[in-house]
Every structure is written in structure tokens, then in C-alpha cells.
Amino acid sequence: MEQPNWPDRILLLLRQGRAPQAEQELRRALQQDPNNPLAHAWLGMALLDQQQLTQGQQEVETAIGLAPEYDFAYYLLSLAHQRQQRLPAAQQAIEQALALDPTDPNYHHLLGQIRFQRGQWEGALRAAEAGLYYDAQHVDCLGLRARCLARLGRPTDAADSLQQALRHDPDDAGTHADAGWVALEAGQHHAALDHFRNALRLNPTSDYAREGLVEALKARYWIYRSFLRFSVWTQGLGDGTRRLMFFGIYILVRFVPLLLPLYLPLVFMSWFADPIFNGLLQLNTYGRHALSEAQRRQALVFMGTVGVGAALLVAAALTDFAWASVLGSSLLMALFPLMVALRPNVAERPRQWAIAATAALLVLGVAGVGLQVLNIEGDLSKGAMGLMFIIWLLFIWGTALS
Numbered sequence: 001m002e003q004p005n006w007p008d009r010i011l012l013l014l015r016q017g018r019a020p021q022a023e024q025e026l027r028r029a030l031q032q033d034p035n036n037p038l039a040h041a042w043l044g045m046a047l048l049d050q051q052q053l054t055q056g057q058q059e060v061e062t063a064i065g066l067a068p069e070y071d072f073a074y075y076l077l078s079l080a081h082q083r084q085q086r087l088p089a090a091q092q093a094i095e096q097a098l099a100l101d102p103t104d105p106n107y108h109h110l111l112g113q114i115r116f117q118r119g120q121w122e123g124a125l126r127a128a129e130a131g132l133y134y135d136a137q138h139v140d141c142l143g144l145r146a147r148c149l150a151r152l153g154r155p156t157d158a159a160d161s162l163q164q165a166l167r168h169d170p171d172d173a174g175t176h177a178d179a180g181w182v183a184l185e186a187g188q189h190h191a192a193l194d195h196f197r198n199a200l201r202l203n204p205t206s207d208y209a210r211e212g213l214v215e216a217l218k219a220r221y222w223i224y225r226s227f228l229r230f231s232v233w234t235q236g237l238g239d240g241t242r243r244l245m246f247f248g249i250y251i252l253v254r255f256v257p258l259l260l261p262l263y264l265p266l267v268f269m270s271w272f273a274d275p276i277f278n279g280l281l282q283l284n285t286y287g288r289h290a291l292s293e294a295q296r297r298q299a300l301v302f303m304g305t306v307g308v309g310a311a312l313l314v315a316a317a318l319t320d321f322a323w324a325s326v327l328g329s330s331l332l333m334a335l336f337p338l339m340v341a342l343r344p345n346v347a348e349r350p351r352q353w354a355i356a357a358t359a360a361l362l363v364l365g366v367a368g369v370g371l372q373v374l375n376i377e378g379d380l381s382k383g384a385m386g387l388m389f390i391i392w393l394l395f396i397w398g399t400a401l402s
Contacts, residue, residue: 010025010042026042037067041059041073043059044059056076057081060080072097075097078094087114091118103134104134109138112131129145139168139175145158146162146182147182151232176196176199177208177212192215195212199212218278227269227273249263278295281299301342302335326372329365330366334357337357
């Protein structure tokens with residue numbers, strides 16, 4: 001869809017990252033022309049830039065309803081879904097944008113990003129190369145191409161792609177961040193730190209670089225480096241293969257108990273690596289400033305819940321307060337869904353399920369305490385504890401298989 005000439009001020013505000021001011025002017029424009037699809041789309045972009053994802057998506061969908069042939073609106077819709085971790089919907093939207101305009105390298109880059117997030121590295125590489133077909137010097141596609149090549153075991157080609165991007169634009173923050181991720185996933189966390197610092201020097205507001213910096217700081221701990229490399233490897237497996245592998249490991253441990261000391265740390269790290277190591281970063285001045293508000297909140301809640309839960313279990317072991325054991329167990333069980341609910345960028349439906357599971361476990365824990373305090377033993381008390389265990393187990397396996 002051909003775009004009309006927009007006031008230069010609105011475009012300048014969006015390019016400068018001054019989304020709130022752009023939003024105000026776009027809303028004034030919509031008061032004059034409430035059915036202007038371009039204004040709705042640009043307003044959607046301004047809202048997305050302010051992390052108002054639901055409202056931004058609504059504006060973009062309004063634009064699509066008014067102009068179904070507007071390819072850029074589908075691109076923005078894909079961005080909205082991607083940022084809410086709805087990757088299948090994001091891929092469907094960007095494919096619609098490409099159906100309307102297959103020549104835009106930005107659309108191919110976003111498709112490649114989504115495929116990369118889904119572990120489809122060959123498909124992501126094809127998307128990056130398609131974008132480069134239309135713009136051989138598109139630095140974002142060059143950076144994505146490098147990340148795909150590194151994941152596919154072609155580090156020399158990945159380095160060449162990054163060098164090409166840096167030759168074209170040595171001050172591109174995204175390329176430096178891509179180089180940081182490539183180095184980090186290759187186990188070179190010192191080099192990764194340098195790249196991410198350069199990226200943030202060039203663009204202090206880049207979440208992509210900030211997230212990489214946090215990962216690189218956590219990778220200073222060898223156990224996190226090992227877990228990171230394992231995670232990268234499992235991402236290359238298909239969803240079904242990955243689920244089958246973890247289920248197979250669980251069955252194997254059931255028959256070979258000697259493997260339990262290896263299995264338990266893997267399970268523990270898969271659930272709690274982020275809050276644990278984000279908590280350690282809070283002790284580091286540089287790391288504390290690199291963490292987002294959501295990451296700091298998750299780490300603090302984790303440490304507080306573990307501390308209180310463990311203290312209650314210790315108190316129960318040293319005294320006759322059976323209620324302390326019930327409440328401590330409830331808190332530690334609720335820790336699993338609670339960490340999912342507080343995880344940054346988790347999709348809305350998993351977050352809702354996690355909140356519901358957390359509430360159910362805590363309510364049952366309080367009910368169990370009440371039964372203990374009132375000296376009501378027997379089937380009712382055992383039923384509350386049994387239901388807690390069932391909810392906890394269903395959430396664990398439901399999350400692992402989703």
C-alpha cells in the first residue's frame with residue numbers, strides 16, 4: 001500500500017525513539033481522520049516502542065481492518081506477536097506481509113528472527129539470505145546470517161558475514177550485538193562482553209544488547225556456561241524431539257538411579273538458572289545496572305521465597321510445628337509456577353496458567369496450615385497435601401511438554 005506524505009515531525013520522533021511525543025501527535029491526527037489506516041499503524045508502532053503491546057496490537061489490527069492490503073501493518077502485527085512470545089502467530093503475520101511485498105529485506109529479517117527463535121536455523125538462514133538478495137548490505141540480515149551459520153557449525157562463514165556487516169556500517173549496534181551472541185554461544189564470554197559493551201555504547205537503549213550483556217556476565221560462572229551451551233544445543237532439536245529427549249532422560253533415571261545426581265542439577269538449572277544467576281549479578285555493580293526491572297524482581301522473589309520456605313522446613317524439623325512443614329512445602333512447590341509467572345517476556349497464556357497454579361498451591365498450603373492448627377488430621381489433611389502434589393506435578397510436566 002502506498003503511503004502518503006506524513007508530517008516530518010512524526011517520522012523524526014519515531015526515528016529518534018521519542019515514541020510518547022509521536023503517540024500524542026498521531027492521536028491528534030486520528031481525531032481529524034479516525035479511519036486513517038496509516039495513522040493507526042504508526043500509532044501501533046509508537047505503542048509497541050513503549051512496550052504497550054496489547055494496545056499496539058489493537059491499533060495495528062484496526063489498520064489491517066481498514067486496509068487489508070497494507071503490508072507494513074502485517075509486519076507490525078508480527079512484531080507485536082513476537083514480543084508477546086506468540087511465535088506461530090508472528091510467523092503467520094510476517095508471511096502475509098511477504099505475500100503482499102516479497103522484496104522488503106526487513107520482512108525477511110523478521111521472518112528469519114522468528115524462525116531462529118523457534119530453533120529453525122536452516123529456515124532462518126534462508127530468510128536472511130532472501131533479504132540479502134534484495135539488499136546485499138542489509139546489516140541486520142548479515143548479522144542474522146552470521147548467527148545462523150554459527151549455530152550450524154560454520155564459524156568461519158559466520159565471521160565473514162559479521163566482518164562484511166561491520167565494513168558496511170562499523171557503528172551499527174545491532175551488528176556488534178550479533179557478534180556478541182556468536183561469541184557467547186561459542187564459549188568466548190570475554191569477547192562477548194566487549195561486543196555487547198560496544199553495542200550499548202552505540203545504542204544505550206538496545207534491549208537486544210542489554211540481554212546479551214546479562215547473559216555474558218552470567219557466563220563468567222562455569223556452571224552457567226555449561227548450561228548455556230546445553231540449552232543452545234537443545235534449541236536445535238525439533239519441539240517433538242526435545243520433549244521426547246527430556247521424557248526419555250526421566251524414564252532412564254527411573255531405571256538407573258545412579259544417574260539421579262546428574263539429572264537433578266539439570267532439572268534445577270532448567271527452572272531456576274535465570275533467577276539464581278540474576279541474583280548473583282545484583283552483587284555486581286555493573287551487572288545490577290544491566291538487569292531489567294523484571295529480572296531484578298524475579299531474582300528477589302526467588303531468593304525471598306527460597307529463604308522463607310527453607311526456614312520453615314528447618315523449623316518443622318527442629319520443632320513439633322507440623323504446620324511449618326506444610327507451609328514450607330507449599331512455598332517451595334509454588335516457586336516453580338511463580339518463576340514462570342515472573343519470567344520476562346513470557347506469553348500471556350502460560351503466565352495466566354502459572355499465576356493460577358501459584359495461587360492454587362498457596363491456597364492449599366494455607367488450608368493445610370489451618371487444618372494442622374485446628375488439629376484436624378486424617379483424610380482431609382492428606383487430601384490437601386495430595387492435591388498440592390498433583391497440581392505441582394501437572395504444572396511441571398505441562399510446562400515441559402508445551
